[in-house]
Amino acid sequence: MRIAAFFLLCLGLFSCGMPANRPVDVFVWDQLLAHEDPNQVEPVGKCDVDGFLAEMERFPWHDQADEALKIRKNSPTLSVTDLKSDRSFFISPAVDDKGRLxxxxxxxxxxxxxxxxxxxxxxxxxxxxxxxREMVVLFFRRDEVALKRLLGKFPKYMDARDNTDWEKYLKMKQKFI
Known part of the structure; x- marks a missing residue:
């Protein structure tokens, strides 16, 4: 009986604070428009590949890129996060000086x-x-090898390390557990 109680106690102690790290088989998406405050972005909700591709079709890419260039507040972005693998994919439009998107x-x-x-x-x-679109499909399939191979065909803009938004990410993930 003591051994069983000990293991239950250990199990309880190790599970404290763990729900945010538990894999959740859900994709969530969000959007940030050029005039919005990036610190106030909340997930819109759950999605699948077809739903996210539909949101990509509806997103006003050129208008948002033009607005972002004018007001210079932030970069409009459409993103999706895989809560199971702790990975995200985002798309942000930009226009050059000739208006090309x-x-x-x-x-x-x-x-x-x-x-x-x-x-x-x-x-x-x-x-x-x-x-x-092809990258998005690979992301939803969780085919990281194929996704990285496809990404590698394009010019790399930058690599960065992000330590600042981890707590915000964990809070967002907690909502879907």
Whole structure:
């Protein structure tokens, strides 16, 4: 009886604070418009690949890129997060001085254990929405190898380490547990 009580106590202690780290098989999406405060962005809700592709079709890419260029507040973004794998994919439009539309796509993934950066961000420059659609499908399939291979075909804009938004991410994840 003591042994069973001891194991139950240990199980209870180890499970405290763990729900935010438990895998949740859900994709959630959000959007940030050019005039919005990036600190106030909340997930819109759960989605699947078809739903997210439909949101991509509805998003006013060129208008938002033009507005962002004028007001210079932030970069409009459509993003999806896989709560099971702790990875995110985002798309942000931009226009050049000739009014041509292009996109920055980013892939956010967990950092290595025992490092300061809890997440890494790799951003690429992509001109064609069709390539981005293919990336989204691979992201939803959780085919990281194929996704990274496809991303590698495009010019890399930057790599970064992100340690700042981890707590915000965990709070967002908690809502869907």
């Amino acid at each position: 292009g996109y920055f796509v980013g892939y956010v993934y967990p950092g290595e254990e025992r490092t300061r950066a809890r997440r890494y961000v790799s951003m690429y420059e992509v001109e064609q929405m069709e390539a981005i």
